[in-house]
Amino acid sequence: MRQPARRLVLLGGGTWHDFPMAARVLGEAFSPYTRVEYTEDAGSLAHGALQGADALALYTCLAAEDPGLAHKAHAEFPAAAARAVESFVAQGGAFLGLHSTLCSFMGWTGLGEIMGGRWVWGETGHDPVAPFAVRVRTGHPIVTDLGPFEVNDEHYFKLKMLRDVDVLLESDWRGAVQPQGWATTYGKGRVFVSVLGHTAEALGHPAHRRFLTAGLAWALP
Numbered sequence: 411m412r413q414p415a416r417r418l419v420l421l422g423g424g425t426w427h428d429f430p431m432a433a434r435v436l437g438e439a440f441s442p443y444t445r446v447e448y449t450e451d452a453g454s455l456a457h458g459a460l461q462g463a464d465a466l467a468l469y470t471c472l473a474a475e476d477p478g479l480a481h482k483a484h485a486e487f488p489a490a491a492a493r494a495v496e497s498f499v500a501q502g503g504a505f506l507g508l509h510s511t512l513c514s515f516m517g518w519t520g521l522g523e524i525m526g527g528r529w530v531w532g533e534t535g536h537d538p539v540a541p542f543a544v545r546v547r548t549g550h551p552i553v554t555d556l557g558p559f560e561v562n563d564e565h566y567f568k569l570k571m572l573r574d575v576d577v578l579l580e581s582d583w584r585g586a587v588q589p590q591g592w593a594t595t596y597g598k599g600r601v602f603v604s605v606l607g608h609t610a611e612a613l614g615h616p617a618h619r620r621f622l623t624a625g626l627a628w629a630l631p
Contacts, residue, residue: 413445418466420449420466421450422470424510425471426471426510427510428609428610429469439614439619440622453490453491456493460495465504465629466505467505469607471513474517475516492518492521495520495521501598505524505629506601506625508603508607509604509605510608513534516528525572525601525603526575529566529570530568534567537565537567539562541562542561544559544581546558546578547576552578552593552625561618562612563609563612565583569605571589576593578593579591579621591605591621600631604621606621
């Protein structure tokens with residue numbers, strides 16, 4: 411089978427998640443659109459990993475505030491890599507921020523500026539994995555063929571939105587509406603965020619997988 415010409419770099423690693431599983435599931439979902447290259451070396455993004463790439467996806471859980479992270483230095487995103495990523499997206503590269511990336515690398519303010527939303531330690535949280543309902547906001551090409559669904563997943567709540575974004579998925583948590591996925595731009599680049607995806611079941615849920623692939627297709631230059 412002929413491989414796609416376009417290339418996506420997937421950065422993973424951290425605590426509380428099965429990152430090889432995530433790389434496999436995401437690689438299978440994205441393979442019709444891009445070749446996926448997985449790494450857990452953030453520094454490589456400043457040393458050629460992004461050269462010739464069309465998209466960058468982050469599925470990480472690396473925060474100094476996380477009591478499960480033994481080596482806090484791992485939560486420090488290298489400054490040169492941060493500049494490389496910000497330039498890559500601003501110049502038109504696609505960016506996908508997935509699940510616990512929202513709570514990663516809290517010292518890198520540019521990541522929140524790219525994604526448009528962030529986890530706030532001490533305020534944001536999530537429920538244990540359990541079923542909850544997800545609604546779709548219509549009117550965006552990413553969700554044209556997507557309807558409401560139920561997913562067995564962590565239910566994130568009280569994320570901080572840093573600027574206006576196009577919310578695509580939402581849920582109800584204790585009477586308050588919570589964003590579960592959105593699209594935005596950063597410079598010339600398109601940015602897609604999915605809050606869902608803690609487990610293989612949630613990442614590969616048919617509706618979520620459709621959401622991920624449509625998000626990637628929309629974001630690609």
